[in-house]
Amino acid sequence: MLITSEVKKLPGVENVVVGMGTDYNLDSLKRLHLFQPEMSKATPSDLMLCVQAKDEKIADELLKTAEKMLTAKKSKTGRGEESKPHTLEKAFQGAPESNVVLISVPGAFDAREAEFALRHDKHVMMFSDNVSIEEELHLKELACKKGLLLMGPDCGTAIINNVPLAFANQVRRGPIGLVAASGTGLQEVTSIIHTLGSGISQAIGVGGRDLSEKVGGLMTILAVKALAHDDATKVLVLISKPPAETTLMKLYKELQNVKKPVVIYFIGADPRVIETEGHTAAANLEDAAIKACKLADVKKAGPLMPAKEIDGLAKKHSVKGKYLRALYSGGTLCDEAQRLLLSPLKEIHSNTPIKGARELKDVYQSKGHVILDLGDDLFTRGKAHPMIDPSYRQERLIQECSDPDTGLIILDVVLGYGSHLDMAGAMCEAIRQAGAKGKRRPVIAATICGTAEDLQGYEKQKQTLEEAGVVVFPSNVSLVKFVQATLTREAKK
């Protein structure tokens, strides 16, 4: 809960947990040594306020403040607002011009609401992720029959007609249309395209399973067909994990009818096959943005940070501990880091290991080189996503600082709508806390995913990180190259 991070900022507080009495939250309290025997009676419908402070008086004050914050929020939303419809049916009657339904309600109900919206000719974006693949197929078949978008399930990012939906960045309009089965991948590529000087016509998220054998790329194919006919789109970009073979064949067949250049980044796929099909293969997310810009309207587009500058920064920083500890909030960025670092670092552990990496047995305790996706279900059960709530990442950052084996910590700061308003500040607060506890300071580096137009202020976030001694990179790839240069140089010593 966001209130946790707000209360943590108050003077005299050592730790705070505000959450429902779920099994996950009770386990977290045990891990943080905050568990009290009477808490075992808590149920998932009970709200728990746990505070650890310097003394009892401060703890009592903090509990009162937390209670005030909770009730203030309630009265704010309860008063003075016009009455809201309870059902989609009523909402459509009140706003017949509505064309997109954004769904983020718990599983068991989300598919039902999505179907209702599709049957009423509305496009749907499903942020909810608790939908079976059979339900997804059913919804996408219905959507395709009607020529409607069904973005998702588990779709966190889209930009339609220059409107960022859910987690998305403020980018200019332009000639590049994207279709992606990856949320942070889409954020990274659209942001870099903007920074390089081009812009986005449409950015359509399709959900991580769209190119699976079962779903058969239904939404990707519909979106590709539409972008191929869209006058504002001059170049197409496709981003996904490698599709299932049968789906890939269907997609390539469809792409034969597209008369516009297509840039493809199928994470981990063989680029030669893509090139043989006549498309442009990208080596990573930044490369996809560069190649799309070159094909569109920015002929001189190149890496946001030249290799020389990355090497220079790597030479300036020597690490004392042996290992990398990567604390990502973005799943695709975590995946990209693993792919690029697996060969140079040889052994990587992760909670979401790619092929060749090892599964981290205890996800709460790092061992060797670790690259974590803190947005994975394991860490988010009963809590907000780490792009919204920084509390666990702060805790983990302090923990990694205290491990003598940690040489380098890296993290992502994702800007844009939906995200925390000062993630850089929250991370720096944890760095300061680690320093105050006298813990040894490893090298800390970060990438900012976002644009100068984002509401958090790109330069402000960068400055905050740099003032705390964090080395900042403009893309995930440049950050990863810095890691590679730093750690391989240390290994040779």
Added chain:
Amino acid sequence: MNNLLKLFQSNISVINVGLPSFADDLKKQGVPVVTLDWRPPAGGNTKLLGLLDKVKRHQAKLGY
């Protein structure tokens, strides 16, 4: 596909079902948005919900 091409030429107007922060972000951009005061249908009882859906389908067939 025509519906999708039509969307690309339209002003976006959103119905938000779930997280209020998504609606707040859209309002900040000046995008028209209606937020549903969403509650689990049939009080969250999936069995009862299935029966209600069955009644609705039957009513639709009869032209209600």
